[in-house]
Amino acid sequence: MTGHTAGEPVTRNEDANHELSIRVRDLNLWYGDNQALSGIDMDVYQKNITALIGPSGCGKSTYLRCLNRMNDLIPSVRIQGMIEMDGRDINGKKMDEVALRRRVGMVFQKPNPFPKSIYENVAYAPRMHDLVSRKSDSDELVERALRDAGLWEEVKDKLNDPGTSLSGGQQQRLCIARAIAVSPDVILMDEPTSALDPISTATVEDLMDKLKQRYTIITVTHNMQQAARVADYTAFFHLGEVVEYNDTKTMFANPATKKAEDYITGRYG
Numbered sequence: 282m283t284g285h286t287a288g289e290p291v292t293r294n295e296d297a298n299h300e301l302s303i304r305v306r307d308l309n310l311w312y313g314d315n316q317a318l319s320g321i322d323m324d325v326y327q328k329n330i331t332a333l334i335g336p337s338g339c340g341k342s343t344y345l346r347c348l349n350r351m352n353d354l355i356p357s358v359r360i361q362g363m364i365e366m367d368g369r370d371i372n373g374k375k376m377d378e379v380a381l382r383r384r385v386g387m388v389f390q391k392p393n394p395f396p397k398s399i400y401e402n403v404a405y406a407p408r409m410h411d412l413v414s415r416k417s418d419s420d421e422l423v424e425r426a427l428r429d430a431g432l433w434e435e436v437k438d439k440l441n442d443p444g445t446s447l448s449g450g451q452q453q454r455l456c457i458a459r460a461i462a463v464s465p466d467v468i469l470m471d472e473p474t475s476a477l478d479p480i481s482t483a484t485v486e487d488l489m490d491k492l493k494q495r496y497t498i499i500t501v502t503h504n505m506q507q508a509a510r511v512a513d514y515t516a517f518f519h520l521g522e523v524v525e526y527n528d529t530k531t532m533f534a535n536p537a538t539k540k541a542e543d544y545i546t547g548r549y550g
């Protein structure tokens with residue numbers, strides 16, 4: 282990756298927004314003695330979708346979890362390097378983890394609604410963060426988040442039913458509604474469609490495309506077509522390093538490295 286600034290994609294997507302959201306420099310992470318991330322430099326632009334691809338165990342989820350400090354919950358983890366969000370060091374002493382996780386929401390591979398009603402799944406976090414106090418404000422926020430997640434019409438008459446009574450695809454959209462209910466800046470998605478059927482997958486992909494108008498989305502995927510369809514930028518991870526980071530169209534049509542080309546074309550991984 283010579284001839285360009287560390288952390289930037291090799292080729293810029295000229296249709297994309299180029300305001301910086303996240304700046305990562307020389308990020309290293311160890312689980313005990315096992316180094317899982319090595320010298321990661323990566324800039325993520327606002328209001329884009331950035332896909333993280335690469336073979337199993339190469340560090341994609343670990344990297345994602347660094348961005349909302351979820352790795353702090355794992356005792357053996359040691360982290361070195363810099364992660365700035367909107368110019369502020371997220372690992373700095375002044376950074377409040379709870380506030381950070383409000384700004385950086387997360388959606389997991391397996392839909393994981395709380396064992397509560399559809400309504401409460403969405404209303405709980407805004408209430409905890411004191412974003413709403415009156416019931417009418419909460420109702421409004423729940424409706425807006427469910428509409429934005431493309432789920433309102435399907436659930437508006439059964440908001441008191443358990444979240445777990447919904448189909449897998451609906452549960453995942455409920456989890457997305459829950460994430461956006463606290464108005465985050467960034468949404469991390471760890472293989473958000475891998476447990477879903479093709480129709481639910483297409484619905485979630487369409488939703489991601491709409492959500493990127495307002496949120497910065499970083500998604501891990503093993504599905505190359507999905508990365509090609511939804512992502513503005515794609516980073517190829519291998520053995521804990523970012524081997525190539527590029528505008529998605531260029532990455533898929535004309536990868537700059539042999540390793541990325543081999544992975545994308547299914548020669549290994």
Ligand SMILES: Nc1ncnc2c1ncn2[C@@H]1O[C@H](COP(=O)(O)OP(=O)(O)OP(=O)(O)O)[C@@H](O)[C@H]1O
Nearest residue numbers: 312315317335336337338339340341342343344355
């Ligand atoms: N909680 C943990 N404790 C110890 N080691 C871990 C933990 N989580 C991940 N690792 C190790 O860190 C490395 C990177 O794992 P990670 O899950 O980030 O990879 P990945 O690219 O997301 O993989 P996959 O595509 O299979 O989800 C692997 O060697 C893995 O075994």
